[in-house]
Amino acid sequence: MRTATDVVCPFCGTLCDDIEVDVDDAEKICATRNACIIGDNKFMTAQAPDRHLHPRIRRGGELVESTMDEAINKAAEILVNAKHPLLYGWSSTHCEAQEAGMALAEGVGGTMDNTSVCCHGPSVLAIHTVGISSCTLGEIINRADIVLYWGCNPVNAHPRHMSRYSLYKRGFFTERGKSDRTEIVIDVRRTETAQKADIFLQPEQGRDYELMNALRVAFRGGPLPESVAGIPRAEIEKVAQMLKDGRFGILFFGMGLTMTRGKHRNIDIAISLTADLNTYTKFLIMAMRGHYNVAGADQVSLWECGFPYAVDFARGFPRYNPGESSATDILARKEADAALIIAADPGAHFPIDMVRTLASIPMIAIDPHVTPTTEIASVHIPSAIVGIEDAGSAYRMDNVPIRMRKVVEPPEGVLTDQEIIERIHRRVMELQGLEVPEVTAVKEPAEALAPSAFDDILQRAT
Amino acid sequence: MSEILVKNGYVYDPKNGVNGDVMDIAIRDDKIVDAVSPTAKVIDASGKVVMAGGIDIHAHIAGPKVNVGRNMRPEDKLFNTSKRGKMTRSGGGFSVPSVFETGYVYSRMGYTQANEAAMPPLLARHTHEEMADTPLIDQSAYTLLGNNWLVMEYIKRGEKDKLNAFVAWMLHATKGYCVKLVNPGGSEAWGWGMNCVNISDPVPYFDVMPSEIISGLAEANEALNLPTSIHLHANNLGHPGNYQTTLDSIKLLEGVLPRDGKIRDQVINFAHMQFHSYGGTTWKDFETEAQPIADSINKNKNMTVDVGFVTLDETTTMTADGPMEYYLHNTNHLKWANADIELETAAGVVPYIYSPKISVCGIQWAIGLELALLIDDPMQAFITTDHPNAGPFRRYPRIISWLMSNQARLDRLETLHKVVPDRVAIGGISRVFDFYDIAKMTRAGPARALGLGDMKGHLGVGADADVAIYNYNPKTMDPTTDPAGIEKTFKNTAYTIKGGDIVVIDGEVVSKGNKRTIWVDATNGSMDPAVLDDIEKKFVRFYSVTMNNYPVQDEYVARGLVVKPEVA
Ligand code: SF4
């Protein structure tokens, strides 16, 4: 038996990097430590005996097993024959695969979009408008004495967020951990997170914007009506004063703000509210990103083409117009005539009309598991699980990049996301009549590597 | 084996004392050689200017805050996207271009190396991912250490050996190239919304002064014999009257010599000095103080500056100087991004419009040019815009046209706000630079300051085969009267050769190049266990990642070039 340490959990945006995984002599994962239940499950089910390992192509209405070459070829044909393919997902894979996806999207003149479109896309739109004042999670560990969760429920969705970063962890200027901090929760629902909070405000449904507006008025000592969004004036003024009086505050927000009435306007005012607070104290804000590498999908897209998601390459250059060039909208308008879905499951998460569109067009699904998406696909190529069977970069919710580790080899014959995308791209180029570059060893050794003695020290266990 | 012969060009190569002589440059594989065989590919450079590849010593072109800038400014791409080509990827961005665009624009200007001036250690992996994805140009990144908790603790406790070991560990862990200080102490203070305006303002809690951080890291830098000196973004950037703080900072290292004077002359490079040469007391009586700063640099041959010219464009400011960006946001009320990094540093991003109609912007424009022209030795003053802070790097050709033509400067001055001429000295400075000076400010100078003078920035035998060939005949054309021609010339080379590979012909990218990431390993293969214990404690207690997940893995510098300083 061996134990892999410092393993990074490939599930949520908390991106815990302290997981220990026991692997037995038969290379089976047999236990994990430190992970939450969800994370543990991710590792423990990775090698389930019923995991599907072979590519499948739809023939006569049925998905039937095929060779890898057939599946790659079929996938390439679908993309080359399409006028406007959609390449969607990307949030549960590493940045290296995302980069390969950007090149492919450009090569086939498709639209590249990630799951931001249905989680924090509105947050990104707000950032375009007002910017964002944020920090890394360690700043919160070490300094935060006011922790405000608004429209998010970490107890269920990011189980280790509070213990690792925000509330319970003792930091440099927060030696006493939880007792040095005040936790405020604002949510239309009385969530499990809310039940533990020091202060809980429950605004009326869809009126978060008004409450934030009222807080901004209260900061300035302006007049407020008797109540706003169902919260009495005195409560609002009390919380406003607490936010101002803290040494270092942080506002975490989730889809309770981004995907409810107001959408990006909610985030716009949440960011403006935190910016206001910097007149009085230090106050920052952070999105609770869901998929473990959705933040990375935004980052890769940004550095490669300048836009974070919903990028349309149909005209040979990047066009960005969320609402028009976003996956959901393209599917709603039935505009895509083919799709490649990877590292996300729109079959389970998109509105039914859009799923119907997906089912009606040639669609390639790349996913380690059988999902609602793979079952409506024309081609399904199972892939290695990033963070368990493949290494590469992922960006935590605070945009800290961590290299996902490879704990075990993928099952025989199963390729990584990156290999699959690159092989499809090479086949696409052949079909397009382009010169296919030789496969160069991307990982050339450095010219004068550091002495290995030092590497040992560097890798010393903490 | 591939061979190229660049024939009959007017060669400007200050390191080797070649000033416009007609010469051939021979290239075999990736190096410049004495001679090549008759079968070598011949490039006819007659009637053209030939220089080594340009080197940008200070730009923000890769990494987290650059991506924040891209994210925050979709409008920056509005009229600035480019289509994919046979050899090129699509992209866009005027002041914050995508990585592909960055590589292409530099290469078209004849640049073959550009260094990322601020890499937050915790996010170093991000910077390296972007650099690895940036085509054509060699790159390195400067590791931010001026607000690092352990650095401040060692300095406070006077533990110099430990500081040295820690600096070496950090450069290795981040695959960084140099010790960079940004608003030393001030960015830590910003963790609490405060700042260190003067170099004697103690850092809250840590109780060291910025002056001690500067001297301490400069000393460690020399003890480790690092290829380049410390690079300092001084305290009090961008405020009226800040030239006093700058003079104070200069004094700290007066008379200090580099450990190995053969490699470089300076013990400190002042970044974007233009932003630190301000007089007046408020923006109302704002004026130039370039003269005393230039005097001081002229006196101190152990110092260099990169200028940070204001180009009078709409741009995006971004810096690890968190408090400065917040101040800027409160001045121009445009959108504000902030990103504080645990135990290490901070960052901010704010768009900025340097309007020629606003007096302050016009004065800033003049200050940059004055500095460059008042510093006697162009080997001490390098062309930068602190991209994109004072303007985008794609404006270097325009800056060169201003430096080469007094008439161009006077014409521009005339279009600026009416108070500008009274607050600046530029109108009375008639000095103009020639191609030899420009080669110093963009090639020989930065290469030497970076400690890469043997390998880069010149055309002597043994140098990297990085060559720029420009369509300009210095014998028949006159730069002093032809600023538009100069700008056009430096915008698109006739040829750019990088590492022996022709990457640009007539302004068009023709290759995928052979970029490398350069970094420094000063560890000598060992580490003091006591320092490792100190580092480990920081990770166990205060960092949000584990120590084993912190260092940048070799995969990210696959095309790496490691410089290992020798310590006698
Ligand atoms: S909190 Fe998220 S990242 Fe951490 S172990 Fe649980 S699922 Fe994995």
Ligand SMILES: [Zn+2]
């Ligand atoms: Zn800078």
